Amino acid sequence: MLEPIRREWHSMLKDPWLLALVSYLPLLLALGLWGLFSAAVPRELPVALVDLDQTQLSRALGRHIQASPASLPLSYNSEADAIDAMKRGKVFGMVIIPSQFSAGLQSGKQPTLEIRYNGQFLLVGKLLNSNLQQSLAPALQQLARTQLLAKGVPSVQVGVNVSPVQFQITPLYNQASNYVAFLMPPLFIALFQIVGMLIFVNALNRELDTSGYGNWLANWGSNLTVKWLVYLPLALLQSAVMMVFLYGYQGMPINGGFGWLVLAQAVMLSAVFLWVSTIFFLLQDKARVVSFCTALFAPAFAFMGATFPVHEMPELAKLWRILMPSSHYIESQIAVVSYGLGGADVLNELTGYWGFLLLLVPIGALATLRKRQWQNNALVVTNTGSSKPSGEEA
Template identity: 25%
Template sequence: MTGTRRRIRLLIRKEFLQLRRDPLLLRLLFIMPVMQLVMFGYVVAADVTHLPTAVVDLDRTPVSRQLTSEFAASDYFTVTAHPQSETRLRPLIDSGQAAIAVVVPEGTQAALNRGEQAQVAIVVDGSDSQTASLGSGYATGLIANFNATRLAGSGADAALGSAPGLDARVRVLYNPSLASINTMIPGLVAVILMISIMVIMSQAVVRERESGTLEQMFVTPIRPVEYLVGKVTPYALLAAAQMAVVAAVGLLWFRVPFHGNVLVVLTGLGLFMLTCIGLGLLVSLVSHTRAQAQQAVMFLMLPTMILSGFIFPISSMPAAVQPVTYLIPARFALKVMRGATVKGAGLVDLAPSLLALAGYAVLIFGGAVLATRRRLTE
């Protein structure tokens, strides 16, 4: 028994010594759980707050202005636009400047004064079914409270069905059934593309370095540029084929409607693919073992999945966290995929997201290529 305990102690000591010789892996093991706790603690929430809201006030009366003030004062809504007509709503929603709109038709106060109900339209963007469902619920609840306050102030009985008040009518754009699968599948295409490319590319250089074939390869006349092109091209082609298969399954099996332009989708996914390839290469360069590369990929995946808006709506995140989401390239890829697929948004509407993806592609993929060339020529 004494010999057994001694051998176990020696093995435990050996494992700790190996971990100490691998500082990157050791740091990741301690940082990752803390990062998970902080992110899930702050980001996971059931409420959606500060929804960008457009108010179309066609009545321009004290009642309509008071209703607008109620929406502006609520933590659930942030009034960002006051379009002059309902026809200007769709461009605002397509570009993401508004996620919900309130339309107060002309003659609203006159109808209330006559003791009649007046309809108020609540227009929501169905491309994010969770946000649309919660936002429409908050809006109808706010209008119900507005009715109760107004009737109480006038001395009327709010319980009477004949009491005059505002009647909120919800209208959903792009995804009338609010089926979550219609918004989930386009996002999954981008997420699966990211996961597959980063997992494979993160092993690309480190695997050859571990086996010793990298040094043998550069004894041959091959140049760093040729090595890079030959290394990246097969994975890019595989990713494109995988993306096509996933998209076909989503459209044909799950019956997800496609309302957009194929060129817009391919442009967005192509830029995002370059970004993912660049991230995978950078991980492979800084990692000395495949275990390190796997941990580093998981470390990058965690904020990407949580902060991109794929699982949790960005509008439900704390105000201090929302600016951080602009550092996540997947946020813009999801916006392009959902905007083009569900809304049918075009290049003009999605230009900010496409430009952001282009910037990340140049920065990350270009940086990874330069870093790889430098490492290979050392």
């Protein structure tokens, strides 16, 4: 077994693209992705502030918006200008303080404060909306307090009258509402699933080039095992380094044991390899294998459920989700990282992958088929002297 492994290593070292895939390329991409979101918490999102009232009160509201770290108010003179800025994506929200706002408030006419936020940029828009409401709430409570005091309510009672129930909101497992902690793990999972897929695709594709492909097919079982033994640790190294970067170097909180993550990754990558082997034996053409695997694995991110919750997906999406190793893995990842599970619970989740073992059936059937085709072709070749045997009726 050691000799084939050594040979596999040698041929890998001669393949610059594969070498890039098992070494620097994924890490560069991971760093790039991290760079995109490195701001982590959105700050100073521009908001158009149209103050048509121009009173002490309206300016105080403006200062409250300014005081929030998430929003940066930009003054606009007219509603039309603000709407235009919003359409052009220059501001993500706008606050309109109507004229006579202060007067209306003091005379009990219940004026309306208009807030618009950009729903097209859903993530930013929603964030801005809750932040604006949060930053305006204390200002408005202050107003209510003054009004009550003016009406002669004792000051002790005022506080309770203003807010009898208070809230303490905690984002569990990601206490700073950090977008790196939220987006990076699924993005990295999608990335190393793709990288694992490409590594194995290239490793298998190389066999198609060699004249000894027929011999390789003859012992496909052990040869496939050799590939698995060589490339699993390499692919695992990529995924583990990405997680070390997040939970070690970046210091993001992890509640469970790191070893469980690596174990889950090994199982997930093996499932990816099974998919690749199936498609490889099915198509037997380098570019087609790549195209098909790409079509299969490219949309995996959407199905993981980190952005849009799984239980809200239609049934068909849930079905497709089961086919993706990454969506099984992310559950183990969240269980370990967030909930701090380990041991029996993780092992229990890993049994969820058993379905991928069913892929061994088509792999076996197709590989045997290819082997026969090759042997038949080889016979034809020796008979006719044709120089180019092919295992596939192109």
